[in-house]
Amino acid sequence: xxxxxxxxxxxxxxxxxxxxxxxxxxxxxxDTHNEExxxxxxxxxxxxxxxxIADLIDKHDGDFRVSYSVTGTAIEQFRKWRPDVLExxxxxxxxxxxxxxxxxxxxxxxxxxNRNEFISQTRRHHDLTSELFGQEPRVFRNTELTYNNDVxxxxxxxxxxxxxxxxxxxxxxxxxxxxxYHPPGCEDLHIMLKNYRLSDDIAFRFSNRTWSExxxxxxxxxxxxxxxxxxxxxxxxxxxxxxxxxHQWTETGIFDFLTALPDxxxxxxxxxxxxxxxxxxxxxxxxxxxxxxxxxxxxxxxDISAWLGNSMQANALHDVNAMADDVxxxxxxxxxxxxxxxxxxDHFYYMCTKWxxxxxxxxxxxxxxxxxxAYINYMNILDNVRARL
Amino acid sequence: xxxxxxxxxxxxHISGGLGTACYGLTKGLDELGVDxxxxxxxxxxxxxxxxxxxxxxxxLPLLNRPSPARPARQPDPNExxxxxxxxxxxxxxxxxxxxxSARLQPYRQSDPGDQPAIRSPVDAQSxxxxxxxxxxxxxxxxxxxxxxxxxxxxxxxxxQSSSSAGAHYDGDLMTEVQKYARLALELAAHEEFDVVxxxxxxxxxxxxxxxxxxxxxxxxxxxxxxxxxxxxxxNQQIYEIERTGMHAARRVICVSYxxxxxxxxxxxxxxxxxxxxxNAVVAANSNVPNVPAPIQQNEKIVLFLGRLTLQKGxxxxxxxxxKVIERFKSVRFIIAGGGDMxxxxxxxxxxxxxxxxxxxxGFLRGDDVARVFKMADLYVMPSVSEPFGIAPLExxxxxxxxxxxxxxxxxxxxxxxxxxxFWDTDExxxxxxxxxxxxxxxxxxxxxxxxxxxxxSWLDSAKDLSEIYGEVAP
Numbered sequence: 001x002x003x004x005x006x007x008x009x010x011x012x013x014x015x016x017x018x019x020x021x022x023x024x025x026x027x028x029x030x031d032t033h034n035e036e037x038x039x040x041x042x043x044x045x046x047x048x049x050x051x052x053i054a055d056l057i058d059k060h061d062g063d064f065r066v067s068y069s070v071t072g073t074a075i076e077q078f079r080k081w082r083p084d085v086l087e088x089x090x091x092x093x094x095x096x097x098x099x100x101x102x103x104x105x106x107x108x109x110x111x112x113x114n115r116n117e118f119i120s121q122t123r124r125h126h127d128l129t130s131e132l133f134g135q136e137p138r139v140f141r142n143t144e145l146t147y148n149n150d151v152x153x154x155x156x157x158x159x160x161x162x163x164x165x166x167x168x169x170x171x172x173x174x175x176x177x178x179x180x181y182h183p184p185g186c187e188d189l190h191i192m193l194k195n196y197r198l199s200d201d202i203a204f205r206f207s208n209r210t211w212s213e214x215x216x217x218x219x220x221x222x223x224x225x226x227x228x229x230x231x232x233x234x235x236x237x238x239x240x241x242x243x244x245x246x247h248q249w250t251e252t253g254i255f256d257f258l259t260a261l262p263d264x265x266x267x268x269x270x271x272x273x274x275x276x277x278x279x280x281x282x283x284x285x286x287x288x289x290x291x292x293x294x295x296x297x298x299x300x301x302x303d304i305s306a307w308l309g310n311s312m313q314a315n316a317l318h319d320v321n322a323m324a325d326d327v328x329x330x331x332x333x334x335x336x337x338x339x340x341x342x343x344x345x346d347h348f349y350y351m352c353t354k355w356x357x358x359x360x361x362x363x364x365x366x367x368x369x370x371x372x373x374a375y376i377n378y379m380n381i382l383d384n385v386r387a388r389l
Numbered sequence: 390x391x392x393x394x395x396x397x398x399x400x401x402h403i404s405g406g407l408g409t410a411c412y413g414l415t416k417g418l419d420e421l422g423v424d425x426x427x428x429x430x431x432x433x434x435x436x437x438x439x440x441x442x443x444x445x446x447x448x449l450p451l452l453n454r455p456s457p458a459r460p461a462r463q464p465d466p467n468e469x470x471x472x473x474x475x476x477x478x479x480x481x482x483x484x485x486x487x488x489x490s491a492r493l494q495p496y497r498q499s500d501p502g503d504q505p506a507i508r509s510p511v512d513a514q515s516x517x518x519x520x521x522x523x524x525x526x527x528x529x530x531x532x533x534x535x536x537x538x539x540x541x542x543x544x545x546x547x548x549q550s551s552s553s554a555g556a557h558y559d560g561d562l563m564t565e566v567q568k569y570a571r572l573a574l575e576l577a578a579h580e581e582f583d584v585v586x587x588x589x590x591x592x593x594x595x596x597x598x599x600x601x602x603x604x605x606x607x608x609x610x611x612x613x614x615x616x617x618x619x620x621x622x623x624n625q626q627i628y629e630i631e632r633t634g635m636h637a638a639r640r641v642i643c644v645s646y647x648x649x650x651x652x653x654x655x656x657x658x659x660x661x662x663x664x665x666x667x668n669a670v671v672a673a674n675s676n677v678p679n680v681p682a683p684i685q686q687n688e689k690i691v692l693f694l695g696r697l698t699l700q701k702g703x704x705x706x707x708x709x710x711x712k713v714i715e716r717f718k719s720v721r722f723i724i725a726g727g728g729d730m731x732x733x734x735x736x737x738x739x740x741x742x743x744x745x746x747x748x749x750x751g752f753l754r755g756d757d758v759a760r761v762f763k764m765a766d767l768y769v770m771p772s773v774s775e776p777f778g779i780a781p782l783e784x785x786x787x788x789x790x791x792x793x794x795x796x797x798x799x800x801x802x803x804x805x806x807x808x809x810x811f812w813d814t815d816e817x818x819x820x821x822x823x824x825x826x827x828x829x830x831x832x833x834x835x836x837x838x839x840x841x842x843x844x845x846s847w848l849d850s851a852k853d854l855s856e857i858y859g860e861v862a863p
Contacts, residue, residue, distance in 0.1 A: 020819040021716065311829035353805075353837055372807055375830055376823040 001270035002178070002228040005192065005279050007141075007164060008241040010046070010070040010089075011107050012038055012077050013346035015367050019380045026388065028338060028381050033367065035081045042082045045245035050088040052244070052255055056262055057097045064262045065097045065275045068241070069141060072105030072125050073344060075132065086132070093133035099275035102126045102137035102160065108343035109143055109307060111151055112294075113321035121340070122158060138162065139276045143345050145194065145238070145297040146304060149290065152183035152191070160189070162280045164238060167193035168295045168302040178232020180280065181289035190280045191289055194238040194297060198224060203239040207252035215253070218260035222268035229269060233283040238297070299354065307348040312375040317348055319382055326389045335388055342381065350374035390858050391424040393582040393599060395573060395592035399429045399486065406779045407612050410644070410668050411588060417851025419483045423858070426580055427484060428573050428595075430491040430565070487576060491569035562591075563626075570595035577603055583862040584608060586854075590615075590627055593634030606639040606861040610666075614651050617774040618700055632656045639861045642666050642854070644777040645798025666853040667802055669845040670782035673759065689720045689825045692765035692789070694758070694780055695772075697728030702771035702794065702811050704730075704737060709771070711741045712818035717825060720746060725761050727752035762787035766831070767824050771811045772797050781806060785842045790834035792820050802845070805837035 015037075017030035056064045070089060078086040092098045104110060104118065105125040111118045122140070130136050140160040142151055147165035155163050167177025177193035201221070205211045213220070225235045240247065248254040265271045274282070298306040308314055320342055327339045350366050351374045368374040394415070398408030415425055573595040577585075585603070587596030588610045600607035615623040615631060635641050635656050641663045643649040649665055652658040691710070695701040703724065710722045724734065724747060731749065738747040753761060762768070768784035768791045775797035782799065784791050785806070793800050794811040807820045824831055 020815060021822050022712075022815060022819065310833050312827075312833050315827070315829040353833060369808070370804070372805075372830060372834060375827070375833075376820065379823065379827055379830075380819075 001272070002225050002235045003233060003272050003274045003279055003282070004225060004235045004237060004265060005274055005276055006066040007101070007236070007238045007276060008066065008068050009141075009239070010068060010074050010241045012041070012071075012074045013107065013344040014073055014077075014341045016347065016377055016381060019377050019384075021380050021383070023380065024384065026338075026384065028384075029341065030367070034077065038077045038081050041242060041246055042085045044250070045242050046082075046085045047088060048250070048255065049241060049244040049258075050085075050092060052258055053098075054088075054092060054095070056259065057092075057095045060262055062097055063266075063273065065099070065273045065278065067099040067101055067139070067276045068092075069101040069103050070129070071103060071107045072121075072128055073107060073341065075128060090132060093135065097275075099139070099277055100129050100133045100135055100137055101139045101141055101164070101276065102129060103141050104143055106340045106343050107143050107345055108340070109146065109304075109317065109345050109348070110321065110343055111142060111146070111154070112304075112308075113317070114324050115154065117321075117324055118154070119158065139164065139280075141165070144306075146294055147191075147291060147296070148294045149183050149186075149292060152186055152189055152291075156183075156186055156189040162190040162192055162276055164192050164236075164276065165194070165291075166295050166297040166302050167196055167236070170302070171289065171291055171295060175287075176232050177236060178228050178234055179286045180233065180283050181287055182285040184288050184290050187285070190285055192234070192236055192276055192279065193289075195236050196297070196302075198235060199237045199239050202237065202254075202257075203243045203247065206243075206248050206254060206257070216257065218257055218264035219268070221257075221261065222264035222271070225265065226269035226271060234274075234279050305354065306352050307345055310351070310353050310371075312353075312371070313348045313351045316351065316375060316378050316382070319379070323382075323385065323389070327385075330389060332388070335385070339385060342378075342385070347374070347378055351378070390584070390855065390862070391426070391582040392418070392584050392586050392858065393577055393580060393603075393605070394425050394427045394586045394588070395595050395599070396427060396429055396588040397569075397591045399427065406668070406777065407589060409779055410612060410777075413669055413671060413847035414851055414854060415484045417847035417849075418854065420848055421851055421855055422483060423851070423855055424483045425485070426487060426576075426582065428487045428489060428576060430569050431488055489569060489572035489576070491565045491572060566591050566594060570598050574598045574602060584858050586610060586858075587634065587638075588612060590631045590634065593630055593637075597634060597637050600637075607637060608640045608642060608857065608861060609634045609638040610642045610644075611635070611648055611652060611776070612644055613776045614648065614655070616651055616655055617648075617776050618698075620699060620773070638662075640664060640857055642857065644668055645801055647774075647796070647798045647801065648776040664853070664857055666850050666857075667798070667845075668777045668779050668782075669847045669850050670779055670786055670842060671847070672843065673762075673783070673786040673788075687719055689717075689766045690723055690764050691720060691767045691769060691821060691825070692723050692725065692761060692784070693769055693771075694725040694753070694761065694784075695770065697724070697726050697730040697734055699730065700773055700775070701726075701728075702773045703734050705771040705773075705811055705814055705817065706769055707734065707737050707741065707743070707747070708814040709769070709817035709821060710738075710747065711743050712814060713821050713825075714743050714746050717822055718746075720825065722747045723750060723761065723765070724748070725750045725753045725758075758783075759787065762789055765789045767792065767821060769817070769821065770794055770797065770799075771809075771817065773811050775799070782842050782845065785835075785838040788835055788839065790824055790831055790838060792817065792824070803838075803841065805834055805841050807834070 014029040015034050016028055019028065053066060075086065093100065102122060102125055104121040105128065106121055108121060110121060126137055138160060139162040140155045141164035145165045147163065152163060177195045181191045181193070182189055183191065201216060206216055208214060228235055244254055244258060262273065294304045295302050296304055308317065323339065327336055330336070350368050351371045353371050368377065396407070396411045398411060400408050400412050415427060418425055569592070577599040582605060584606050585596050585600045586608045587593050589612050593609060596607050596609060615628045635652060635658045641652060641658055643652055643663055643665050644667065646665055649663050652663055653660050693703060693706045697703050713720060735749060738744050750761070762784055768781060768789045770778055770781050770791065770793045772778060772794045773796060775794060777798035778793065781791040781793050781803065792807040792809060793803065795808045796811050800808050807824070809816045809820060824834070
C-alpha cells in the first residue's frame, strides 16, 4: 500500500509594470494586468479545482485528504479582486480534510540573503494562514521547494516538524523519495520529498500526445502508485495548483482524471490519501538526508540556477536585498511592503537566460519579451526605490 | 551543379552588406563543392590587401580563359587585347570571379573633392542639362527587359522619373546596368551552367537575359527592396525592374521574412515561390592591431556603424543620444559611416547641442571597422527598414552587445540582443542607459550573444541555396 500525499502550491506574484529610466512615480505594479491574470486563473483553475476537491472530500467521507500552501501575495490578490476564491479555500479548510502549509509570505528567496527577514516573512505567513484557515501550520516549505541543511535547521528552530522539498536524483542516489528522511543532526525534523516522476506525469506530461503513456487514465496511474507497495510508504505528488485547468486545460480531461483518481486508487490496492502531517505521524524517517547545496523543484537541474543562473539575476537579487536595513529603517510601510513584493522569486525567474529544455516553462505568464527586458525593468524600479530612501 | 552568379559587389570593393553576403555565400558554396562563375562589375579600386589578386585586363585576351569546358582560343591579332572588358581570377577551387567593365556604383560617395554638395531631387531638377557622363546630367534611364531596342532612347516615363531617382543614386546608373547585362550575356554564351542567380535589382536584367538565352532557370536574390531604400518615395522604374525580375524568376530568395512580406505585399509575388535564406557572419578576426586608448578613459562608447541614409535611421540614433546625455554625461556617440545624410546629421547634432558628445568618423574600411568595434561598449542599429543587417552580428562577434530595430530581418534570428521599435527613441535611450549603467546586463548580452552568433554560418546559408538550386534545376 502507499499513502498518496497531494500538495498544491497556490501563488501569484505582483508583476511589474513597464518602467523606464524616465519614470518617476512610485506605482511599480501592473494592477490591470495582474487582475486580468488572476481572474482568468480563478475561473479556469482555482474555482473549478476547489469545487472538484470539495466534491471528492464529500463523496469519500473524509478519506480523501490534500494539502495546500497559499502565498501571501496570492491572498492579497484574492482580497483585492476575487474574494470568492478566498472563500472557496476557506470552505475547504472547514472540511477538516485539508492541511495548510507555511512558507515565506512573499514567495521570496530571502533565505539566501537575510535570515531575519526570512523569519519575519515566514511568521507573517504563518499568522495569516492561521487567521484565515483556522489552523496553525506545522509544516513548512521554502519558496520553490528550495532546501539545504541550513534551511532545515532554521525551520526546525521556528517550531515546524516537517519540511517539503524535491526528491532530486543527485541527492537521493539509489534511495527512493517514497520514504521519509531527516536532516543530519536533526532527527526532530522530517523531510518529505516530491516524487518528481509521478508528479510530473500529471503536471507536465498529462496532455502530451507524444508521450508514450498518453492518455493517462486514473486506473493506469493508480497502478503505478500501487507498485510502491513494499518499496516505500508515501507517494508525494507535489505540484503547482495551476496544473488543474491552467497548465493542463479542462479539455485534456484533467478534472475527470482527478475526480476518478481516489476510486481508482482505492480499487488498485490498499492505498489511502493523507495530509502531510498525517503521513509524518504514521511513518518514521528511514535515515539521514544530507543536502549541503541548495536544491529546488525547478527545471531539470533541480537547483537554484533558474533564479541565480546569470549575473543579471545575481545582481538584481543582491541589490534588492542590500537595501534591507535602509528600507526597514525608513518606517514607510508602503515602501516596505513594495520592497517585499519586489522580492518575489518570479521577478528573477523572468530574467533567466536558460533557453534549453525548460525554456518554454519560463515563458508562461512571463510579461517580458526577453530576460534582458525583465532585468532592465526591475533595475529601473530599484533605482526609484533607492531614491526614496 | 554550376551556378552563373551575377552580383554588383564583391570584397574588397564593397559599399554595403551585399558584398559581404556574396562573399560569404560563395565561400559556403565553395565548401559544398558547388561551382560558381561570379560576374561583377568594375568598381572604384580600393587599396586594401586581399586574397583576391586581380589580374590586369591586358594579360587576358578577350574570352581566352582556360576552362574545363572548352579549349583556350588562340588570340586574334586584330583584337585590341588591352581593352579586354574581362578580368578574371580564381578565388578558390570552385569560385571564379569575372569582372566586366561596367560601373554599378549606386551610392553617392561623400568625398567633397570630386562631388558637388548633397543635392536634393529638387536641386537636380533645376540644373541645366550637362553633357552625358557628368554628375549633374539628368539620368538616362532606360526600360530594361531582356535588352531589346536602342539603349539610348529615353522613354517618357523614364524622363519623368529621372529627377526623382533617389538622391542616393549616383551617375549614369541605368546605362551601366545595361552595359553589365550585355557583357554578362556575352560571357554566358561561353559558359555551361545549370542555374542563373542574380543578386539585387541591378543584375536582374542581366539575369533575365542570360536565363532567356540559355534556357536555364533564374533565381533572384532580394537583399533589399526599393521600399527599404527609399521609404514610400520609390523610384518607379527601379520598382518595375525589381517586380519584373521577381516575377520572371523561378524562385525568389529573400534575406528575411520581413523582406518576404514586402515581396508578397508590395510586389505581388506568389508566397510559394519565395524562400528565406538568412545571411550569416564570418567569425571576427582577433588579430586586430591594438587600439590606442581614447582620450577620456572612462567614457562609454556607443556606436552607429552604417550608411548615413534614411533607411538606417541616424536621426533616431541622435534623438536617443540626446535623451541619454541628459542623464549620463560620460558617454561618446560614434557615427561611423558616410552617406547622403551626413551633413544633415552633423547639423542635427549641433542643433541638439550634443555636438561635443558625437564623433563622425566617415566611412570606415578594413581594419578600422574591427578597431572601432573593439572600442565600442554598445552598438545600435536603429534602422527604419533593414532587410537583414549583418552589422549587428559582426558587432556581437567582436564582443559588443547590440540594440537593434525590430523592423529588421536580423531581429528574426537574434535572441540575445535588445530590440526596439526604430521610432521609440525613449525606449532606445532607456535601453542604452541600462546597458551602459549595468555591467551584468552588458556581460550577459555579450556572453550569450557570442554563443548564438558562433552557431550561425554561411555554410548553412549555402546549404539552403544548394537545396534551392536542386529544386529549380533537378
